[in-house]
Amino acid sequence: MRRGHDVRAAAAARLARALVLLLGLLGAWLAPAHADHAELRLGILAPRPLEVEERDWTPLLQALQRQMPGIGLRTRLLDYAALDAAVRARELDVIVTNPAHYVALRHTHGLSTALATLVRRRHGVESTAFGGTVLVRAESPLRRWQDLRGRRVGVPHDESLAGWHLQRHELRRRGVPEDDITWERIGLPQDNVVLALLEGRVEAAFVRDGVLEAMVAAGRVPPDRLRVLQRQDLPGYPVAVSTPLVPEWPVAVMSSVDDDTHRALTLALLHAHEDAALRTGPLAGFVPPQGYTAVERILRELRVRPFGVPQLTWRETLQVNAGPLALAGAGVLALLLFLLGLLHQKRRLRQALREQSRLLDELAITAKTFDSYQGVLITDAQGRIVRVNRAFETITGYGPDEAVGRTPGALLRSGRHDAAFYRTMWQALAEHGHWEGEIWNRRKDGAVYPEWLTISAVTDAVGKVRHYVAIFSDISWRKQAEAQIENLAFFDPLTGLANRRLLLDRLQQALRQARRNARWGAVLFLDLDFFKSINDTYGHDAGDAVLRIIGERIRAVLREQDTPGRLGGDEFLVLLPATFERRDDAALAAQTVADKLGTALRQPITHKDQTITLTLSIGIALYGDGAAGSVADGDATQLLKAADLAMYSVKQAGRNGVAFFDPEMEAAIRQRHQLQRDLAHAIEAGELRLYLQPQVDVRGRVVGAEALVRWQRADGTLVPPGAFIPLAEETGLILPLGDWVLQQATQLLRQWQGDAALAALRLSVNVSARQFRDPGFGERVQQALAQQGVAPGRLELEITESVFLEDLDHARATLQALDALGVSLALDDFGTGYSSLAYLAELPFDTIKIDQRFVARLGQHSRQDEAIITTIIALGRKLRMQVLAEGVETEQQENYLLSHGCHLLQGFRYGRPMPLEQFEALVHAQPRDPV
Numbered sequence: 001m002r003r004g005h006d007v008r009a010a011a012a013a014r015l016a017r018a019l020v021l022l023l024g025l026l027g028a029w030l031a032p033a034h035a036d037h038a039e040l041r042l043g044i045l046a047p048r049p050l051e052v053e054e055r056d057w058t059p060l061l062q063a064l065q066r067q068m069p070g071i072g073l074r075t076r077l078l079d080y081a082a083l084d085a086a087v088r089a090r091e092l093d094v095i096v097t098n099p100a101h102y103v104a105l106r107h108t109h110g111l112s113t114a115l116a117t118l119v120r121r122r123h124g125v126e127s128t129a130f131g132g133t134v135l136v137r138a139e140s141p142l143r144r145w146q147d148l149r150g151r152r153v154g155v156p157h158d159e160s161l162a163g164w165h166l167q168r169h170e171l172r173r174r175g176v177p178e179d180d181i182t183w184e185r186i187g188l189p190q191d192n193v194v195l196a197l198l199e200g201r202v203e204a205a206f207v208r209d210g211v212l213e214a215m216v217a218a219g220r221v222p223p224d225r226l227r228v229l230q231r232q233d234l235p236g237y238p239v240a241v242s243t244p245l246v247p248e249w250p251v252a253v254m255s256s257v258d259d260d261t262h263r264a265l266t267l268a269l270l271h272a273h274e275d276a277a278l279r280t281g282p283l284a285g286f287v288p289p290q291g292y293t294a295v296e297r298i299l300r301e302l303r304v305r306p307f308g309v310p311q312l313t314w315r316e317t318l319q320v321n322a323g324p325l326a327l328a329g330a331g332v333l334a335l336l337l338f339l340l341g342l343l344h345q346k347r348r349l350r351q352a353l354r355e356q357s358r359l360l361d362e363l364a365i366t367a368k369t370f371d372s373y374q375g376v377l378i379t380d381a382q383g384r385i386v387r388v389n390r391a392f393e394t395i396t397g398y399g400p401d402e403a404v405g406r407t408p409g410a411l412l413r414s415g416r417h418d419a420a421f422y423r424t425m426w427q428a429l430a431e432h433g434h435w436e437g438e439i440w441n442r443r444k445d446g447a448v449y450p451e452w453l454t455i456s457a458v459t460d461a462v463g464k465v466r467h468y469v470a471i472f473s474d475i476s477w478r479k480q481a482e483a484q485i486e487n488l489a490f491f492d493p494l495t496g497l498a499n500r501r502l503l504l505d506r507l508q509q510a511l512r513q514a515r516r517n518a519r520w521g522a523v524l525f526l527d528l529d530f531f532k533s534i535n536d537t538y539g540h541d542a543g544d545a546v547l548r549i550i551g552e553r554i555r556a557v558l559r560e561q562d563t564p565g566r567l568g569g570d571e572f573l574v575l576l577p578a579t580f581e582r583r584d585d586a587a588l589a590a591q592t593v594a595d596k597l598g599t600a601l602r603q604p605i606t607h608k609d610q611t612i613t614l615t616l617s618i619g620i621a622l623y624g625d626g627a628a629g630s631v632a633d634g635d636a637t638q639l640l641k642a643a644d645l646a647m648y649s650v651k652q653a654g655r656n657g658v659a660f661f662d663p664e665m666e667a668a669i670r671q672r673h674q675l676q677r678d679l680a681h682a683i684e685a686g687e688l689r690l691y692l693q694p695q696v697d698v699r700g701r702v703v704g705a706e707a708l709v710r711w712q713r714a715d716g717t718l719v720p721p722g723a724f725i726p727l728a729e730e731t732g733l734i735l736p737l738g739d740w741v742l743q744q745a746t747q748l749l750r751q752w753q754g755d756a757a758l759a760a761l762r763l764s765v766n767v768s769a770r771q772f773r774d775p776g777f778g779e780r781v782q783q784a785l786a787q788q789g790v791a792p793g794r795l796e797l798e799i800t801e802s803v804f805l806e807d808l809d810h811a812r813a814t815l816q817a818l819d820a821l822g823v824s825l826a827l828d829d830f831g832t833g834y835s836s837l838a839y840l841a842e843l844p845f846d847t848i849k850i851d852q853r854f855v856a857r858l859g860q861h862s863r864q865d866e867a868i869i870t871t872i873i874a875l876g877r878k879l880r881m882q883v884l885a886e887g888v889e890t891e892q893q894e895n896y897l898l899s900h901g902c903h904l905l906q907g908f909r910y911g912r913p914m915p916l917e918q919f920e921a922l923v924h925a926q927p928r929d930p931v
């Protein structure tokens, strides 16, 4: 009897302890949520000088403060070490730092997931991503990642993502061993790394993108002294970059921040960009958090903090650790002996103290938990409520008198979940003794609300369930915040229409549906004509108002199943779902919708006494079951591009109309993509050839040549430059291509120096506008000449008038620099563009080339062309420039040109562009001038 009583008493005591412990653990988890956050302590990583950081951050912090007037912000700008220390000491609530540092802090100090991602503004362009650059001196022979082998490379800091990790990751991807590179840790700010490169202390510098451009803009680095290795000019991205991009800096909070403050801060961050003070300046606000898993993956692969020790080379490991390792070894041994002795003595005493302190803790925690802001209810084994806490009453509205004795189901069930839901819950409780999840319950006042609920079964010594403990929190606010964030992430805040992200998602779905159901649909790309002038004339407020009204009108015209969206600026999109059996029906429907949109959107808009009338251009692309005439086999981006292209054709045809994308356009796009890929390969694979076309003087003697590039594909076919030069210009491939031509031409001039017949010839190369504008161009010309030891006057650069269109001052400065080098300068295709006499007289050209179109029409009794030619010749002579006529094919043209004083001639009459050997043979065959 006595023994039975003891067993029961022991079981009851164990049950009570288990309950106390369970509540204790929950309490410990909940306790920080009570921290008072009328003031938030914000720590921001500041790798640059404090005054610069302060200048950049102040407007954003003030805007943030205005968004949450009830919560004070106390900000500290800290370097890496200080930020680490402050996090360790729990002196901060909110942290803004680089993504790599954030990942490390999240792992080591339980930082939250990102609340938002920073938006930077550079050169007027906003971006939520950034990357790393590899800088080299302009004259450096380094061109590719592989070239960094055996070089001395400067880096700013071990924690720097875009000045260290990203570039190392690229090197790793390309199989370049780190041990082959000598690393110089220069320190922060990153400007110092650039200066080290300029001073010749290192041969390459790893820095964040934009650092170079900022230093050039501040006049701290001459524009053409440095070059970005493996440079990528990403469309719409404001600065040059060498590595892939990663999301901008995240904002995260420490676990001490309570839920209300967390929510207020998230909303404030996401609304900060609305503040007028942020329309300019380097920091533009925040967007919903971007994904940081790619950054985490990079850090894992590099095995750097927090995923391992930094990867030191063997050399570095030995150098750095030899002394400390020996000392540490001895120290550890001594410490171990000492501790062993101590441990032995203290073990028993500690055990006793621990047990006592645990019981005290449990008591304190239980009390606290039951007082928690989370609702707690305890039932008996039959599910009848035996106890509730104060928060239960606050959340549900039911006091203990009303709750005790009833079941939670009878009291709170909302009716939103079916029987299967509760069955699964009870099953989990029976099998695992635990269930947690989201559930909708009903308050006493009838309102239905979401809660996060955890239920645990409490069992006795023999495993029988005695109680169920349920702990829950009202997550209504989180749902609202999520909805709001989702709204921001997927909808355009100005018009409320779907944004680009959502549109692309819907397009993807529509394409899948079209394929699955063998149906047709359409996409309409709308662009307002001359919208910019509305902003310019009436101001941005009026522009915004117009866009809002346009959004409303689009919505009004469409049926429910259609998706309208705004891509940005004045571009809208309408997606008609794939419901049509035939392509023609989809086309007809799209045309009808386009007509309706046209009529609705062209109606005058009244804004503050102003009447604004707009027209619009609409491009339509059909998508369907993969048959010809659709872009169904492509992806959403392609479909969007197709509609954009069709819209563009309307613009080109004079705007204010509708056009369909047709399959020929699509085929042309595909071909272009293929060509672009092939061309990039052709440059590396050495498939380019230099052909030469003779230039003759008035006596018909060859005095020079124009170098014209050809692309000889692997199968031997020769691609003419007209088929790839424009594409190369558009894609930036013209830069490596132009460099190749320059290298070949100067090499050729050097070879010719040893041949009396060829030594005096001048060689012309074409310089594209993009190449000419490239900051390092002048220096590359100088280097090419110096490397080959060629007299600059032998090289002629042919430049077209288009280079003066964008920035005459810059073009003038570049021409003057080239002229100072001593190279000869020719103005190509003169007469076709914007031939302004004013600049012709002031710019240092040596030769004017009359465009072949005028020459071709000579002899066709075109008085106008004859007048143009004679005027150009007279002008050239007057300005003491040589005049060369291009495209001379007939004797008649030759006679006309010579009789009017043209100095030089070029054209099929004297030879087509030809391989080098043929050209040299031609020159050798002509009689030598008597010396």
Ligand SMILES: Nc1nc2c(ncn2[C@@H]2O[C@H](COP(=O)(O)O[C@H]3[C@@H](O)[C@H](n4cnc5c(=O)[nH]c(N)nc54)O[C@@H]3COP(=O)(O)O)[C@@H](O)[C@H]2O)c(=O)[nH]1
Pocket (backbone or CB within 6 Å): 693, 706, 707, 708, 709, 720, 721, 722, 725, 738, 741, 765, 766, 767, 768, 828, 829, 852, 886, 887, 888, 889, 906, 907, 908, 909, 913
């Ligand atoms: N940036 C670079 N552009 C280059 C380079 N190499 C060529 N090009 C440009 O490509 C365009 C087409 O060149 P191509 O097909 O070689 O045509 C040249 C001549 O073949 C042609 N020509 C010369 N004489 C005659 C003639 O009597 N009749 C006739 N129908 N055509 C003739 O003219 C082209 C040379 O033009 P231009 O450059 O204006 O002197 C062309 O625009 C090239 O500029 C390159 O390396 N870089």
